[in-house]
Amino acid sequence: MPTRVLIPSGVLCLGFDRAALARGVAAKPDLIAIDGGSTDSGPFSLGAGQSKYARSVTKSEWRELMLARAEAGVPLVIGTAGTCGADACVDWMFDITQEIATELSQSLRVARLYSGQPAARITDALAAGRIRPLTPAPEISAETLAQMTNIVALAGAEQIQAALNTGADIVIAGRTTDTAIIAALPLMRGDHAGAAWHGAKVAECGALCSTNPTSGVILVDFDSEGFTVEPLATGATCTPHSVSAHMLYENSDPFILYEPGGHLDVTQTKYTALDATRTRATGSKWVPGQYTVKLEGARAAGFQTTLIAVLRDAHYVANAQAWADKLHGFLTALIAKRMGLDAASYALDFRLIGVNAALGAMENRSGDPVEVGVLLIITAETQALASEIGKLANPHMLHYPLTENEELPTFAFPYSPAQSDRGALYEFALNHVLELDDPMSAFRLLVSEVNP
């Protein structure tokens, strides 16, 4: 049965074209699906179990989508709720949904799909040989798994289908693959499997697959042979080039995409322009395989304090690397002497902004900058320790001389106090898949009637 899915934008909080969304609702979609996050911004969100986006923006955009859902009379699905899809973020999104439902007097069935994994489940699976490393994978053990603050498994189409089958008006899903929330319904209705996954991949970033990437709203029609993608913003077009080029984006392999239970192969896909704005694709292939779900995990890796000093004196600018190296050695000795700390128990990272802060050792250009920002990142076991090292380093970041026989220099501190405590540092600690016999065995569904 042909299936029409409306995708308001690539991620909630990125904004969308209101007129285009209204056109999408008028086109009578079977489902509205939007992504709530990814690993793009780094490990903090998963580590801390927090959304990176403002609650106010999340609420205002979600309110518009809840109104669109009521008008369309079809389910609304969000995947990877709250940036990382940890259980706490699903509940945060549910809380926002309840607030809006009450404000709008909407009576709703809401299904929450939890993707969080207890460390013990993963430890048992590891012992049973049901965890496979991907390339490159960090070493894992019962000990490292126990240290992780959040572990999530990426749900696929089956888990979203289970949530839709509860008759939910709204599905708030924890971590899912970006594509699963879009592919689930066409797969459930028997549309072409390769087209379902490929169309979902093309549409998951919203209008990024069109010639007007920031316009947001995309409509995808799935059927028994292929899919047709149409951008709904005025002036935006989806061309065979813009659609096929989207497989390149954030993909290490532009022809293959792994999903739970198999992979998508677009090597033989044919792209055709239907008219000035719509493109159709056929020939995408779904290759079934073992049922595995990808795991993501983050663990705390210390606490950080930072300082920035700006060197403007031409002599210091020209010798910034030597200055930082010398200061590093001086501080290491001073920390050992004053605090009794061994250099292996903390880290000082100097980044020379204006020299090689972005690329480090890979940088192959050198120039003659006007000034150099010296960013010192301190990482230690506790915030108190990192902060104490920051205070110890502070006067030396301000005054450290290149030579002993010169008047004490003073560099530019941009603010007072010069140090900033950054809180916990998290790092990604899993790049593995988990084998499952039953797709739902690592996921949990909770159905609530809101304002019944």
Next chain:
Amino acid sequence: MTKVADIALKVRSKNAGPFWVTIDVFCGSTQAYDQLRNALKTDAIAALYHQPTQLLKRFDIPDLNVIKFSFPRPVTQGHRTDRDMHGAQWSTLLAELAI
């Protein structure tokens, strides 16, 4: 001296998940694609990013006039020693490469 950016329409890089980075060279025309496909040596690209050649995946895609390189991030995204959370500035090295 001619650089890749003088011939290509655009060079972009981005993480492909926390453990990989991918670099897309959009050539813009068949002529530019043919020129860059021959000029960009896999060994030289690996060296540019301090990577062993065998870890570098290369895709020459004539339908899109795109040359794509992917390799495991030497430092995982967000690690203490990572300098570019999104890997988005890595493209500059390839764009500035003399050919």
